[in-house]
Each structure stands twice: as structure tokens, then as C-alpha cells.
Amino acid sequence: MLRFITSAGLIIVHLTQATPVSRSQYLTNSPAAFPASALDKRVDDKPIPLKRDESGGIFTVDMVIDGILLPLHVDTGSSQLWAAHESCQSCQDAHMVVIDTPLPDGCVGEEKIQYAAGTLSGCLTNTSVSLGQYSVENLTILLATNISKEVAANGDLYSGTLGLADDKLTNSNTSTFVSALYAAKQISEPEMGFYLPGGNATDDQGQMVFGNPSDSQHATSNEPVNLERARPEDGVYVVNLTEVSVGGESVAAQQIAVLDTGSIGIGIPSSISEDIFDKVYGDTTEDHGGRKVDCQSPANTGNDISLDFHFKDKTFSVKYEELVSKPEDDGTCWALIGTYDGVEEADEKWVLGEAFLHRVYHTVNFKTGAVKLYDLEDN
Ligand SMILES: *[C@@H]1O[C@H](CO)[C@@H](O)[C@H](O)[C@H]1NC(C)=O
Ligand SMILES: *[C@@H]1O[C@H](CO)[C@@H](O)[C@H](O)[C@H]1NC(C)=O
Ligand SMILES: *[C@@H]1O[C@H](CO)[C@@H](O)[C@H](O)[C@H]1NC(C)=O
Ligand SMILES: *[C@@H]1O[C@H](CO)[C@@H](O)[C@H](O)[C@H]1NC(C)=O
Ligand SMILES: *[C@@H]1O[C@H](CO)[C@@H](O)[C@H](O)[C@H]1NC(C)=O
Numbered sequence: 334m335l336r337f338i339t340s341a342g343l344i345i346v347h348l349t350q351a352t353p354v355s356r357s358q359y360l361t362n363s364p365a366a367f368p369a370s371a372l373d374k375r376v377d378d379k380p381i382p383l384k385r386d387e388s389g390g391i392f393t394v395d396m397v398i399d400g401i402l403l404p405l406h407v408d409t410g411s412s413q414l415w416a417a418h419e420s421c422q423s424c425q426d427a428h429m430v431v432i433d434t435p436l437p438d439g440c441v442g443e444e445k446i447q448y449a450a451g452t453l454s455g456c457l458t459n460t461s462v463s464l465g466q467y468s469v470e471n472l473t474i475l476l477a478t479n480i481s482k483e484v485a486a487n488g489d490l491y492s493g494t495l496g497l498a499d500d501k502l503t504n505s506n507t508s509t510f511v512s513a514l515y516a517a518k519q520i521s522e523p524e525m526g527f528y529l530p531g532g533n534a535t536d537d538q539g540q541m542v543f544g545n546p547s548d549s550q551h552a553t554s555n556e557p558v559n560l561e562r563a564r565p566e567d568g569v570y571v572v573n574l575t576e577v578s579v580g581g582e583s584v585a586a587q588q589i590a591v592l593d594t595g596s597i598g599i600g601i602p603s604s605i606s607e608d609i610f611d612k613v614y615g616d617t618t619e620d621h622g623g624r625k626v627d628c629q630s631p632a633n634t635g636n637d638i639s640l641d642f643h644f645k646d647k648t649f650s651v652k653y654e655e656l657v658s659k660p661e662d663d664g665t666c667w668a669l670i671g672t673y674d675g676v677e678e679a680d681e682k683w684v685l686g687e688a689f690l691h692r693v694y695h696t697v698n699f700k701t702g703a704v705k706l707y708d709l710e711d712n
């Protein structure tokens with residue numbers, strides 16, 4: 334959801350938000366449309382390789398849509414699968430791979446997706462979508478016929494988005510790709526696991542697993558922390574965050590956090606942001622909507638400062654070096670912590686993107702919204 338978009342050397346903090354849905358949609362919690370199946374564990378729930386971009390933080394997966402192979406952004410912060418369509422000039426200009434599925438009659442770009450990092454429009458159609466061994470014949474997808482410049486800025490990285498949150502956040506209130514796989518019994522549990530390494534990992538080590546993700550080689554055998562969805566009305570992976578501290582000092586308690594593979598950084602509520610910026614980064618310079626900070630932990634904040642996230646009785650620490658971007662040419666770095674003032678509702682929540690998620694192996698359940706956080710094996 335929260336995205337730090339790099340364009341022309343700028344990093345701007347934005348919040349990506351799925352299409353607003355009416356309140357009534359929230360009231361009914363998805364009925365058990367899919368009976369709890371008693372499938373055996375499938376031996377073939379193999380990890381799916383993910384690619385990470387060079388500057389770090391954006392993960393993509395190669396998928397085949399209506400016969401065309403294209404990279405899609407892996408996003409647990411939204412639900413609608415979209416792909417660039419050949420009629421989309423802005424997609425072509427952004428060097429996206431485009432698909433040639435016929436547009437439905439009378440398509441005028443009436444379907445919209447609103448991310449804080451931009452918007453796009455297009456039309457819905459049903460077509461085949463596959464990813465390795467997994468395949469859906471008739472998935473409702475959005476053919477993008479126009480994208481805004483914020484979306485176009487990542488055109489070299491991806492040509493569409495694989496939304497992995499709740500079905501109810503799809504434009505047609507139907508199925509996400511994984512939910513359709515589950516309904517077709519191609520995966521045994523409505524769960525996905527993510528290994529999203531940052532730092533020194535090479536850009537091809539990320540992994541996503543559908544179905545039975547818990548026994549990943551990347552997760553320790555320690556018990557994970559199990560978190561229920563904190564706001565049943567939300568369609569994203571939103572959990573209670575017990576406490577956050579910097580250098581052992583509490584800076585926030587009883588918070589709400591959204592886990593989001595589609596974000597690069599860490600979004601914090603603006604009401605407490607100045608205090609946290611100060612404690613973590615010391616002096617910062619506002620620059621084009623982002624913040625320039627020292628690439629190394631400044632002396633006045635302590636040498637081994639970290640941002641510590643406490644979930645129930647477990648703590649995951651993110652070190653200073655993980656809270657800054659790769660250095661710019663002038664030797665300064667961008668803060669990977671940001672706020673998203675002015676974006677409705679979002680301002681009270683934390684958004685935990687890659688800067689946090691690479692510290693854990695995590696699984697999400699796309700029927701219940703439950704999340705499990707595991708320590709990493711090689712930690
Ligand atoms: C979305 O679909 C669910 C289940 O099919 C249904 O219960 C709900 O009413 C739908 N919501 C809207 C806004 O149509
Ligand atoms: C897609 O399929 C659904 C049924 O699965 C149908 O209701 C819908 O009209 C179809 N949409 C298009 C654009 O063909
Ligand atoms: C796909 O959906 C269309 C209409 O929505 C239907 O006619 C067709 O039988 C479906 N195909 C499959 C393989 O389910
Ligand atoms: C595409 O969207 C942009 C806004 O992002 C708008 O200014 C432009 O007019 C649209 N182009 C078309 C062809 O609809
Ligand atoms: C990357 O590797 C260097 C040298 O081995 C090490 O000092 C540094 O802490 C590593 N960075 C991360 C984020 O793991």
C-alpha cells in the first residue's frame with residue numbers, strides 16, 4: 334500500500350488504496366462460500382520465485398495472462414488483478430508488456446483503481462491466468478487502458494498487479510487469483526507465505542508459497558506469533574501492533590498495522606511521526622515530499638539504533654541501515670519511514686512494507702485475514 338516511488342531521482346511517499354467499497358459491503362463478512370476442504374497436503378506447493386528490483390523493495394512475479402508472459406507486482410495491499418492492454422498508450426510509453434485480449438464491447442475505461450501512488454482505468458473481462466503449475470480459466474481481470482504517471486513510473490518493473498487481499502476488494506466483488514485457485518482445489522488451504530529478503534540478498538531469492546506455506550525452509554521452527562485480523566471490516570491484512578520502541582524507549586502502544594508486500598517502506602501515523610523521525614534519524618531534510626537522512630546512524634541517535642516492533646510477546650527489530658535507501662549520488666539517503674497525511678483513514682495505521690517484511694517470514698490467510706510472523710532461519 335504505502336509506496337516510495339522513485340522517479341527522476343525523487344522518492345515520494347504515497348499510500349496506495351484499493352477502490353473504496355461501500356459500507357454495506359463491509360457488513361457481511363464473507364460467508365463460507367468455499368467449504369473447508371479436507372485435502373491432503375499437496376506435495377507440489379512449491380515456492381514461486383519472486384524478483385526484486387535493484388534499488389530494493391518491489392517484488393514481482395512472472396505470470397501468463399491470455400497467453401502472454403508479463404511481470405506483475407505482488408501486492409497484498411490490494412485485490413484487483415490488472416494487466417496493461419495494447420490499447421493503453423501510457424502503458425506502451427512506460428515500456429510495459431501489453432496483452433491483446435479483446436476489450437469488451439462498449440468499454441470506455443469505466444473501471445478504476447485508486448492507489449495513493451496513482452490511478453488507472455480500464456474494463457473488466459474474463460480470461461485465463463496462470464502462474465507455474467497454477468491456472469485459472471475464467472478469472473475476472475481488469476484490462477488497463479490508461480495509467481497515471483505514478484503507475485507508469487514503474488513500467489520497467491511491472492506491467493500489472495497481482496492483488497492478494499480479500500475478494501471483496503476486487504472491482505467486481507468476485508475472486509482474486511488465489512481465491513479462485515482455492516475454489517478449484519488447486520491449493521489446499523487459503524494461505525500464502527512470503528519470503529522477501531532485502532539487504533545483501535540477491536534479487537532473485539524472494540519466494541511466495543500458496544497453500545501450505547508454514548513449513549518454509551526460511552522460517553524457524555519456533556512458534557510464530559499468530560495475529561487475527563484486527564478490523565473485520567477491512568479487506569487487507571490488518572493486525573494489532575502491541576508496542577513500538579526506538580532504542581528500548583516506547584514510542585507507541587496499541588497500534589493498528591497493515592502488512593503490505595506492495596509497499597517499500599514503513600508508514601507511520603503522522604501524529605507521532607516527528608518524535609519517531611527525531612529519535613531514529615536525528616536531523617532530517619524535507620525534500621520533494623520525502624526526507625533526506627544520514628546513510629549511517631548519526632551519533633546523536635546512538636550507533637545501533639533500531640525500530641522494534643512488538644507483537645504480543647515477540648519482537649522484530651529493524652536496524653538503522655534497513656531504514657534508509659541505498660545512497661544517492663550525493664552520498665545522502667532517503668528515509669524509508671514516511672507518513673501519509675491527508676489519506677483518509679490511513680493516517681491512524683502503520684503500514685509495514687518491505688523494510689519490515691524482510692525481517693520475517695510471514696503467512697496470510699485470504700479468507701480470515703489472519704497473519705503469522707516467523708523468525709527467519711538465517712537470522
Ligand atoms: C460481495 O460478495 C459477497 C459474497 O459473494 C456478498 O455477500 C456481498 O453482499 C457482495 N457485496 C456487494 C457490495 O455486492
Ligand atoms: C465474467 O464471468 C462472470 C461469471 O463468472 C460473469 O458474471 C461476468 O459477466 C463475466 N464478465 C465478462 C466481462 O464477461
Ligand atoms: C467462462 O465463463 C463464460 C461466461 O462467463 C462461460 O460461458 C464459460 O463456460 C466459462 N468457461 C469455463 C472454462 O469455466
Ligand atoms: C489518462 O489519465 C490521465 C490522468 O492520469 C488523464 O489526464 C488523461 O486524459 C487520460 N487519457 C485518456 C486517453 O483517457
Ligand atoms: C551486508 O553485508 C555486510 C558485510 O558482510 C554486513 O556488514 C551488513 O551488515 C550486511 N547488511 C545487511 C542488511 O544484512
Ligand SMILES: *[C@@H]1O[C@H](CO)[C@@H](O)[C@H](O)[C@H]1NC(C)=O
Pocket residue numbers: 560561562563573587
Ligand atoms: C486488538 O486490540 C484491541 C485493543 O487495543 C482489542 O480490543 C482487540 O480485541 C484486539 N484484536 C485482536 C484481533 O487481537
